[in-house]
Amino acid sequence: MIEPVVLHGPDALAVEAARLTAEAIQAAVMRRGACAIALAGGQTPKGCYEYLGRPPYQRDLPWEQVSFYWSDERFVPLTDVDSNFRMARLALLDRLSLTNSQVHPMVDGAQGPSAAAEAYAKQLELLPRDANGFPRFDIMHLGLGEDGHTASLFPGDPVLEEARAWVRAVKGPKPPPDRLTLTLPLLNAARAVYFLVSGEGKRRALEAVLRGDGRLPAARVRPADGDLRYLVDREAFPG
Ligand code: 6PG
Numbered sequence: 001m002i003e004p005v006v007l008h009g010p011d012a013l014a015v016e017a018a019r020l021t022a023e024a025i026q027a028a029v030m031r032r033g034a035c036a037i038a039l040a041g042g043q044t045p046k047g048c049y050e051y052l053g054r055p056p057y058q059r060d061l062p063w064e065q066v067s068f069y070w071s072d073e074r075f076v077p078l079t080d081v082d083s084n085f086r087m088a089r090l091a092l093l094d095r096l097s098l099t100n101s102q103v104h105p106m107v108d109g110a111q112g113p114s115a116a117a118e119a120y121a122k123q124l125e126l127l128p129r130d131a132n133g134f135p136r137f138d139i140m141h142l143g144l145g146e147d148g149h150t151a152s153l154f155p156g157d158p159v160l161e162e163a164r165a166w167v168r169a170v171k172g173p174k175p176p177p178d179r180l181t182l183t184l185p186l187l188n189a190a191r192a193v194y195f196l197v198s199g200e201g202k203r204r205a206l207e208a209v210l211r212g213d214g215r216l217p218a219a220r221v222r223p224a225d226g227d228l229r230y231l232v233d234r235e236a237f238p239g
Contacts, residue, residue, distance in 0.1 A: 002230065004229075004237050005231050006232055006233070006239060007232070009233050009235070010044075010047060012233070013047070013048075013196065013233045014051055017047075017196050018048045018051035018057060021048065021141070021194065022052065025061055025062070028138035029062045034065050035065055035066045036138050036139075037066060037069065037138060037140075038071040038137045038141060038190070039068060039070050039088045039141050040084075040143045040196065041071070041087070041143065043087070044198050046087055048141075048196060049088055049092035050091045050092070053091060053093075053094075058096065067104065068088070068102060069106075069124070069137070071141065071150075071181070072151035072153075073085060073107055073181075074107075074176045075107060075113050075169070075176070076178075077107070077109060078105055082176050085105040106167075113169030113180060117168055120167045121166045129189075135166060136190060138191050141194055143195070144202055144209065144218050148205045148209060148216025148218050149217050149218065150218035150221060151182055152174075152179035153170075153184065153187075155215065155216065159181070160217055160220065166183060166186050168180070168183055184217075189224075191225075193221060193227070195231065197233075197236045197237075198232070198235065198236055199235050200235045203237070206237055209230075
């Protein structure tokens with residue numbers, strides 16, 4: 001069973017996730033002069049992004065070398081309250097001085113879900129590759145659903161068997177249904193994968209994922225050559 005990093009509560013989880021992410025950003029920039037991070041959706045990562053958007057990180061990190069992507073996105077306008085891009089923009093991106101070329105939203109409003117997935121894959125061609133030729137993010141943030149989904153990879157969805165495509169359009173049971181998601185090969189190509197999991201509602205799914213229950217999509221995130229950490233709070237993991 002994988003041992004999670006257990007924090008006292010949601011705020012302590014956000015503080016530790018920000019610290020770990022800041023460390024990984026600095027390590028990536030030292031190593032290769034750049035950092036590509038895939039942000040997670042949902043609500044759990046919001047606290048972490050707010051800490052990264054405030055001093056000291058706002059002031060001290062090499063943001064000009066960082067490129068922002070997403071591990072999944074709801075197929076809604078970027079201004080929609082359900083947009084993962086909007087959550088990250090308000091919590092973090094608006095607080096940094098970034099150029100448009102550093103921020104890569106999955107949805108651009110000009111095309112349907114499948115075309116948007118193909119267009120996003122083209123943007124990922126800029127990234128370094130892993131041993132299997134898949135784009136390799138320096139940091140991959142992921143959440144966990146109560147059903148064991150992560151990104152927009154839901155239990156029983158054939159997309160879980162996707163072995164070639166990097167980005168897919170899917171319909172998920174969690175509203176809004178139309179979504180774009182990175183596929184498992186992309187998640188598993190990352191140098192560092194950080195799951196952020198908070199709340200009693202995630203307890204059963206987290207326990208099964210840590211035990212390696214492959215029926216849950218999140219349990220299939222096992223980076224071949226990367227650092228995998230579960231940052232959880234006491235509500236999600238009473239121990
Ligand atoms: C999404 C997410 C999804 C999320 C989990 C947890 O777009 O919905 O990427 O995978 O991370 O559902 O969501 P919460 O953090 O809101 O509980």
